[in-house]
Amino acid sequence: MSKVTSKNQLQGKEIERDYLDEAVHGYNLRTAMEEAARCVLCYDAPCSKGCPSNTRPADFIRSIRFRNLKGAAAIIREANALGGCTAKVCPYDRMCEEACSRTGIDRPIQIGRLQAFAVAMEREYDMDVLKAPKADKEKVACIGSGPASLTVAQRLALGGYKVTIFEEFDKPGGVLTYGIIPPRLPQDVVDYDIKKVKDLGVEFVMNTKVGRDVTIEQLKEKGYKAFFVGTGLWKSKEVDVKGKELQGVTYAVDFLKKARSASGDWKVDGEVIVIGGGDVAMDCAATAKLLGASRVTIVYRRTLQEAPADIAELEYVQALGVSIFTKFKPQEIMGENGKVTGLIAEGTDDFSQLKLKANHIIFAIGQDAEDMKKIAQVELNPNGTIACDMNKGFTNIDGIFAAGDIVNGGKTVNEAVAAGKTVAESIIKYLTKKEGVN
Amino acid sequence: MANKADLSIEYLGVKCENPFFLSSSPVGGCYDMVAKAYESGWGGVFFKTVGRFIADECSPRFDQNGKEQTPWIGFKNMEQISDKPLEDNLQAIHRLKRDYPDKIMVATIMGSSDEEWKELSELVTQAGADLIECNFSCPQMTSHAMGSDVGQSPDLVRQYSRAVSSATKLPVIAKMTPNIGNMEVPAIAAIEGGAKGVSAINTIKSITNINLEHMTAMPVVNGKSSISGYSGAAVKPIGLRFIAQMKQHPLLKDVQMSGIGGIETWRDALEYILVGSHNVQVTTSVMQYGYRIVEDMASGLAYYMEEHGFNKLEDMVGLALPNIIPAEELDRNFKVIVKIDHEKCIGCGRCYVSCFDAAHQAINWDFEKRRPSVNDECVGCHLCLNVCPVPDCIEPGEIKYKDESKRIPKDIAFQTRYE
Numbered sequence: 001m002s003k004v005t006s007k008n009q010l011q012g013k014e015i016e017r018d019y020l021d022e023a024v025h026g027y028n029l030r031t032a033m034e035e036a037a038r039c040v041l042c043y044d045a046p047c048s049k050g051c052p053s054n055t056r057p058a059d060f061i062r063s064i065r066f067r068n069l070k071g072a073a074a075i076i077r078e079a080n081a082l083g084g085c086t087a088k089v090c091p092y093d094r095m096c097e098e099a100c101s102r103t104g105i106d107r108p109i110q111i112g113r114l115q116a117f118a119v120a121m122e123r124e125y126d127m128d129v130l131k132a133p134k135a136d137k138e139k140v141a142c143i144g145s146g147p148a149s150l151t152v153a154q155r156l157a158l159g160g161y162k163v164t165i166f167e168e169f170d171k172p173g174g175v176l177t178y179g180i181i182p183p184r185l186p187q188d189v190v191d192y193d194i195k196k197v198k199d200l201g202v203e204f205v206m207n208t209k210v211g212r213d214v215t216i217e218q219l220k221e222k223g224y225k226a227f228f229v230g231t232g233l234w235k236s237k238e239v240d241v242k243g244k245e246l247q248g249v250t251y252a253v254d255f256l257k258k259a260r261s262a263s264g265d266w267k268v269d270g271e272v273i274v275i276g277g278g279d280v281a282m283d284c285a286a287t288a289k290l291l292g293a294s295r296v297t298i299v300y301r302r303t304l305q306e307a308p309a310d311i312a313e314l315e316y317v318q319a320l321g322v323s324i325f326t327k328f329k330p331q332e333i334m335g336e337n338g339k340v341t342g343l344i345a346e347g348t349d350d351f352s353q354l355k356l357k358a359n360h361i362i363f364a365i366g367q368d369a370e371d372m373k374k375i376a377q378v379e380l381n382p383n384g385t386i387a388c389d390m391n392k393g394f395t396n397i398d399g400i401f402a403a404g405d406i407v408n409g410g411k412t413v414n415e416a417v418a419a420g421k422t423v424a425e426s427i428i429k430y431l432t433k434k435e436g437v438n
Numbered sequence: 439m440a441n442k443a444d445l446s447i448e449y450l451g452v453k454c455e456n457p458f459f460l461s462s463s464p465v466g467g468c469y470d471m472v473a474k475a476y477e478s479g480w481g482g483v484f485f486k487t488v489g490r491f492i493a494d495e496c497s498p499r500f501d502q503n504g505k506e507q508t509p510w511i512g513f514k515n516m517e518q519i520s521d522k523p524l525e526d527n528l529q530a531i532h533r534l535k536r537d538y539p540d541k542i543m544v545a546t547i548m549g550s551s552d553e554e555w556k557e558l559s560e561l562v563t564q565a566g567a568d569l570i571e572c573n574f575s576c577p578q579m580t581s582h583a584m585g586s587d588v589g590q591s592p593d594l595v596r597q598y599s600r601a602v603s604s605a606t607k608l609p610v611i612a613k614m615t616p617n618i619g620n621m622e623v624p625a626i627a628a629i630e631g632g633a634k635g636v637s638a639i640n641t642i643k644s645i646t647n648i649n650l651e652h653m654t655a656m657p658v659v660n661g662k663s664s665i666s667g668y669s670g671a672a673v674k675p676i677g678l679r680f681i682a683q684m685k686q687h688p689l690l691k692d693v694q695m696s697g698i699g700g701i702e703t704w705r706d707a708l709e710y711i712l713v714g715s716h717n718v719q720v721t722t723s724v725m726q727y728g729y730r731i732v733e734d735m736a737s738g739l740a741y742y743m744e745e746h747g748f749n750k751l752e753d754m755v756g757l758a759l760p761n762i763i764p765a766e767e768l769d770r771n772f773k774v775i776v777k778i779d780h781e782k783c784i785g786c787g788r789c790y791v792s793c794f795d796a797a798h799q800a801i802n803w804d805f806e807k808r809r810p811s812v813n814d815e816c817v818g819c820h821l822c823l824n825v826c827p828v829p830d831c832i833e834p835g836e837i838k839y840k841d842e843s844k845r846i847p848k849d850i851a852f853q854t855r856y857e
Contacts, residue, residue, distance in 0.1 A: 033506070033507065034506075034507040037506035037507040038507070040784070040786040040788060040827045041786070041788065042785075042786040042787055042788070043786070043787025043788065043790055043791045043803065044787060044803075044805060044808075046785075046808070065506075101784045101785055101786045102784070103784075104783075104784030104785070104828070105784060105827060105828060
């Protein structure tokens with residue numbers, strides 16, 4: 001497996017980065033206590049209000065501060081089925097940390113790292129925070145095994161429902177397992193959060209795509225009383241650029257999934273160009289670089305300030321030696337013998353031009369919904385996402401609910417968890433009172 | 439050093455280049471250590487207590503406790519007096535005085551009978567010590583005829599002070615235990631016995647932490663532990679109080695004090711001087727940071743003297759004593775109301791929480807704006823000001839008099855500034 005070596009500017013040391021290495025080191029007890037002690041322990045804390053999924057950062061930080069590590073872990077696990085994952089991938093600078101009062105003194109508390117520490121303690125102590133009651137209520141099917149589905153499954157299992165998750169791929173987690181790179185989200189963190197859902201009695205059925213391998217009607221016959229659709233967005237957006245059919249053109253979802261499935265045991269040869277400016281584009285660039293690409297370049301049509309990618313993500317790829325061209329959009333993919341040889345991009349100023357050599361071009365310009373009509377005749381938005389209330393999750397069809405990227409068009413894991421929590425309540429209400437249909 | 443303030447002071451007739459001494463402890467127990475300390479800038483050393491008794495130490499023997507991100511606020515040690523033969527120690531004292539004649543060597547001794555105290559007194563005098571300190575206060579001796587059990591008995595303190603003084607021409611210092619209510623009583627006894635100076639405080643009997651798995655105190659020595667001496671920054675307030683109380687006693691006001699307890703910075707040292715100490719002794723912070731800390735003690739103190747126009751250290755000794763008065767004599771005719779700077783406020787609400795839960799419900803909280811405001815209930819206790827994490831955000835403000843006819847023409851608010 002290849003590595004990227006760079007010099008630490010502060011210490012002059014050579015740092016090796018591997019595809020499976022985490023970008024940020026975790027806290028130990030002492031450093032966690034130091035960071036928790038920096039917290040000013042606000043009254044009516046703004047960080048907690050800034051968390052979409054209500055993971056209660058103010059409370060778990062206070063628990064750490066007062067040496068109640070198990071209590072901290074319990075707060076997170078109770079509030080957030082994906083406490084381990086969100087600790088790693090939340091855009092804190094737009095959520096809890098943006099709200100942090102400490103910023104008024106110097107810099108915000110590193111809330112995500114404290115959360116990761118508390119979840120690591122949960123593992124260390126082998127805690128069983130949640131106990132599901134006997135599953136003697138109705139059967140519910142969750143379609144897809146990403147953040148929204150896992151959250152709904154956790155909530156329903158805790159409510160005594162028999163939950164089955166149906167997943168198209170061979171491993172659960174959806175975007176967590178196939179869409180985010182290990183330096184940001186190590187697989188063991190994903191697996192641990194999923195294990196905690198499994199431990200509540202949730203059944204996982206892999207390699208089963210609802211609408212292809214099994215239908216909702218068939219599931220109804222098997223006794224399923226409610227359905228949750230949390231399939232995410234897995235169809236890559238395509239652009240109409242000359243040369244897009246050439247060998248070497250690929251899409252972010254497929255590229256990341258291939259790398260992740262191979263656990264990094266896959267060599268990317270030659271020069272790589274990534275088109276896009278979001279976290280997924282950054283993940284593609286980092287993956288390409290860490291898997292051996294000789295040069296990786298990002299081409300983005302807007303400015304860095306406008307790029308949706310996290311600052312930390314941008315800094316990370318730049319530390320890996322990835323260069324970024326802004327305000328350029330692809331004009332033509334060049335090729336020879338059916339293979340990509342380069343990219344011509346034109347400046348959005350209608351003057352600048354860019355011609356770059358490339359063996360691979362990865363489009364990371366967003367994802368669309370697959371055809372949801374194959375699952376059920378739910379009402380769709382013009383962009384193919386499911387039309388329903390984002391928080392309540394009722395679709396136009398009785399007994400079918402939806403949340404996550406397939407509803408909101410692609411937001412954060414945290415927001416998927418948040419929606420999953422409220423939609424689970426809708427499902428419980430539906431099953432207990434059979435009410436609330438649109 | 440950037441400035442030239444004179445830090446020298448005469449202590450019990452001995453000219454000292456500065457007031458910074460190592461206390462009798464693990465930090466000054468052999469030739470090489472003391473030589474390095476002298477060369478680092480320490481004015482003198484109270485050599486690790488010597489006696490006929492040779493300590494057999496346990497392992498481990500230390501523990502420390504902290505708060506938030508600050509470890510070592512308090513430190514516990516179970517070491518006793520020197521674990522080296524008396525002859526080796528006398529040899530070291532002799533060589534150190536020979537090689538560093540301008541540095542001060544105080545021999546700290548501990549005996550268990552009149553004869554032993556006398557013998558030690560003679561031996562360290564012959565070895566060349568400048569002064570003798572009697573250790574009446576080590577709280578972890580394995581012999582009850584020695585240590586703080588002695589220091590708690592005014593009669594034994596008087597008797598042994600007399601024995602030591604009778605066997606030497608050198609001034610004798612009594613090192614007191616804080617494990618007692620009124621230190622004045624044994625201190626007066628020491629002076630009656632012939633001692634010329636008093637050192638305080640030795641360590642405080644303590645249990646720093648209980649090990650929650652082994653059900654004993656820390657440190658755990660083969661499943662057990664013992665109560666032993668506590669030191670470090672946490673004990674400074676207790677040391678200052680004992681020195682001040684002794685210096686305010688009519689029978690002790692002219693006795694020269696050596697201040698000990700929690701000294702890490704020049705400020706700590708100066709505080710001991712201001713309550714009447716002629717010098718200070720340091721161990722715990724040296725254990726944590728090394729001899730080099732004396733550089734900033736000396737430099738910082740010199741800057742302070744320059745800033746405040748003091749030419750001699752002696753001139754600062756005891757300056758705070760007249761202003762430390764009995765509680766019943768304090769002026770209680772006014773309250774200093776706080777004012778909150780909303781520009782500096784970060785909206786954490788800590789002042790609101792503390793005022794409601796622990797004071798007088800005198801702060802209102804605006805949930806919308808996340809800002810506190812002071813209401814008419816404020817009694818001027820200043821709890822809010824002490825919990826506020828932002829410097830100068832909450833400050834002393836308006837002064838309200840209980841009896842307007844007794845207004846004071848001074849700026850009281852300024853006098854209540856906090857760091």
